[in-house]
Amino acid sequence: MNSEQTLPLLDIALLQGYVDSLGKNIVEQMFALYQQQAKVYLADIKKAQxxxxxxxxxxxxxxxxxxxxxxxxxxxxxxxxxxxxxxASQAEKAECLLVLENENQLAINAFQDWLNLD
Incomplete structure (x- = not known):
């Protein structure tokens, strides 16, 4: 991914807003649901590829x-x-999927680290 500027992994303002309005427990539940769904989405993307x-x-x-x-x-x-x-071609999409899986894991790790800061 070549871009002039790299986005941060997380939208901290959005997430902090969720914590402030919903509570950390609800945000943890939202994140757990995301993790479960991401596995399904990645499997479906792989099937399509x-x-x-x-x-x-x-x-x-x-x-x-x-x-x-x-x-x-x-x-x-x-x-x-x-x-x-x-x-992209089927082969290129296979490479993209590997990058996507890695990026997803990096994002999950960053989210978990952020949640554990409190």
Whole structure:
């Protein structure tokens, strides 16, 4: 991902707003749900890649894009914005999926670190 500036992994303002209005326990539950859903989304994206189905690829990337935005995962969301409309080959999408899985794990780790700061 080559961009002039790198986005932070997390939207701290959004997440702190959630904690302030909903409480840390609810944010932890939201995050746990995201983690469960991300596994499903990644599996679905992989199935679409293996089947070389661009429509399913787009649909599943779109779902994960919305989920990542809702829990403030800025870099992951930006990556999914690009992947959703990608016209890359099946092999290129396989590489993109590996990067996506790694970015998702980095975002999850950052979120967990942030939650544990209190």
């Amino acid at each position: 293996v089947a070389d189905d661009s429509q399913l690829w787009q649909e599943h990337c779109h779902k994960m894009k919305g989920a990542s935005a809702s829990v403030g995962l800025l870099q992951l969301h930006k990556q999914l914005v690009a992947l959703e409309k990608s016209t």
